Amino acid sequence: MNHSRTRAAATALATALTTLALLAGGCTTALSGVRGTPGAAGLRDPYFPKLGNGGYDVRHYALTLAYDPRTGKLDGTAEITARAGQDLSAFNLDLAGLTVGRASVDGEPAAVNRAGNELTLRPREEIREGAEFRTTVTYEGVPEAVTDADGTREGWLRTDDGAVAVGQPVGSMTWFPGNHHPSDKAGYEITLTVPAGLEAVSNGVRTARRTAPDGRVTTVWKAPEPMASYLATVAIGRYRTDTATALGSVPVLTAADPAVAANSAALLDEIPKILDRQTRRFGPYPFTAAGAVVTEDGTLGYALETQTRPVFPASSFDRTILVHELAHQWFGNSVTPATWRDLWLNEGFATYAEWLYAEEFGHVPARTSFARAFAKDINWTFPPADPPAAENLFDPPVYQRGAMVLHKLRETVGDEVFGEILRGWPAKYRHANASTADFTSYVEAVAGRDLDGLWDVWLYGDGKPDRP
Ligand code: TRP
Numbered sequence: 380m381n382h383s384r385t386r387a388a389a390t391a392l393a394t395a396l397t398t399l400a401l402l403a404g405g406c407t408t409a410l411s412g413v414r415g416t417p418g419a420a421g422l423r424d425p426y427f428p429k430l431g432n433g434g435y436d437v438r439h440y441a442l443t444l445a446y447d448p449r450t451g452k453l454d455g456t457a458e459i460t461a462r463a464g465q466d467l468s469a470f471n472l473d474l475a476g477l478t479v480g481r482a483s484v485d486g487e488p489a490a491v492n493r494a495g496n497e498l499t500l501r502p503r504e505e506i507r508e509g510a511e512f513r514t515t516v517t518y519e520g521v522p523e524a525v526t527d528a529d530g531t532r533e534g535w536l537r538t539d540d541g542a543v544a545v546g547q548p549v550g551s552m553t554w555f556p557g558n559h560h561p562s563d564k565a566g567y568e569i570t571l572t573v574p575a576g577l578e579a580v581s582n583g584v585r586t587a588r589r590t591a592p593d594g595r596v597t598t599v600w601k602a603p604e605p606m607a608s609y610l611a612t613v614a615i616g617r618y619r620t621d622t623a624t625a626l627g628s629v630p631v632l633t634a635a636d637p638a639v640a641a642n643s644a645a646l647l648d649e650i651p652k653i654l655d656r657q658t659r660r661f662g663p664y665p666f667t668a669a670g671a672v673v674t675e676d677g678t679l680g681y682a683l684e685t686q687t688r689p690v691f692p693a694s695s696f697d698r699t700i701l702v703h704e705l706a707h708q709w710f711g712n713s714v715t716p717a718t719w720r721d722l723w724l725n726e727g728f729a730t731y732a733e734w735l736y737a738e739e740f741g742h743v744p745a746r747t748s749f750a751r752a753f754a755k756d757i758n759w760t761f762p763p764a765d766p767p768a769a770e771n772l773f774d775p776p777v778y779q780r781g782a783m784v785l786h787k788l789r790e791t792v793g794d795e796v797f798g799e800i801l802r803g804w805p806a807k808y809r810h811a812n813a814s815t816a817d818f819t820s821y822v823e824a825v826a827g828r829d830l831d832g833l834w835d836v837w838l839y840g841d842g843k844p845d846r847p
């Protein structure tokens with residue numbers, strides 16, 4: 380409260396009312412404790428309003444994790460480097476479950492408060508707008524999986540011999556505190572310690588591997604390019620790993636559960652060839668590493684495009700799905716949705732990449748894939764750009780109808796301009812975020828004309844379009 384201002388006001392008879400108002404304001408402030416300028420507790424995503432946090436932008440996560448598959452216990456330290464976008468008296472991280480030990484900001488202890496999935500840290504001194512600050516949080520506990528609105532499971536998933544962590548759309552908060560909205564991308568370094576005899580795999584390049592006297596194995600994974608937290612992954616188990624090179628210089632590291640390794644080896648070997656083909660279609664591969672993880676069935680119900688190293692349950696490991704997840708490295712991982720409402724930009728393109736692959740290698744023209752999809756009795760009730768609720772995010776309108784939008788675009792602008800868009804879109808938003816509006820205005824600029832008719836029917840129109 381500002382005393383000199385209050386006193387000055389009190390001397391003036393005419394401003395007595397103002398004084399009262401000031402005093403009342405001061406009292407409210409003191410009682411509720413909302414002094415200062417805390418960062419927002421959420422970023423108001425249309426489906427997950429509390430996901431992510433306002434007031435800062437994470438630059439880098441350094442996660443140091445030790446896992447014991449017998450007990451399921453995870454011991455973690457998260458070191459988060461961020462830049463303040465405003466003065467911050469307090470700020471939030473998203474974290475589900477687990478127990479927080481110590482927290483500090485720039486080496487000084489910070490006060491910790493938890494409510495739901497919001498972890499609030501109050502540093503001793505207010506962080507100044509524009510400042511870069513380092514937050515360290517230690518935590519431990521048995522991470523719990525999340526069951527999403529559509530019934531699928533994500534987060535930290537236990538397996539017989541380890542765990543697989545996947546985070547689309549919200550599960551990464553089950554294994555590390557962070558700004559878990561896709562709009563805040565950051566570089567990562569993940570250090571994993573697991574019992575003797577097990578392998579641990581994560582995103583990016585493995586830069587170190589050491590065995591402690593007690594037999595535990597520590598590996599360090601560097602993923603320096605911007606990554607949305609939902610694309611962070613960890614796989615721990617008796618994996619067989621293999622290495623290769625793609626695109627002349629990109630290291631490829633694959634890991635397969637021993638029960639499925641023999642059957643997946645031939646397809647894993649195709650990764651360099653597929654990336655080569657996709658690079659010619661979509662432009663330069665956006666990352667410094669590549670690979671895949673194939674798990675035993677029974678843990679994960681779907682494949683996921685985790686950055687540089689997508690994960691597949693064995694029964695979802697076929698060429699079409701591999702092509703789909705590798706295409707996501709451009710569409711989704713490098714160009715990331717601004718909000719979860721823009722997910723069709725990931726899934727429409729990844730599905731269209733399947734159609735392109737079938738056109739080139741399976742002699743099935745994309746127009747045939749389009750016609751087959753159009754004839755299907757899928758859910759036509761909502762359009763790609765506006766899923767009604769979180770439980771609809773992964774429904775066919777986002778995938779198949781998303782790809783149909785792209786095919787209609789191709790028919791409208793012709794193969795040449797469409798080819799330009801397939802390369803130009805990931806180039807323009809490389810390592811950034813983009814919305815549906817960014818897409819339509821980019822496309823109209825390249826095409827040199829207004830395409831409202833197309834968007835109205837295929838992208839935004841409810842119900843099945845009258846004609847294919
Ligand atoms: N986005 C993943 C892919 O297309 C699949 C996926 C993730 C999914 N979560 C899901 C599919 C939930 C259905 C339900 O590669």
Ligand code: ZN
Pocket residue numbers: 684703707725726729
């Ligand atoms: Zn996909």
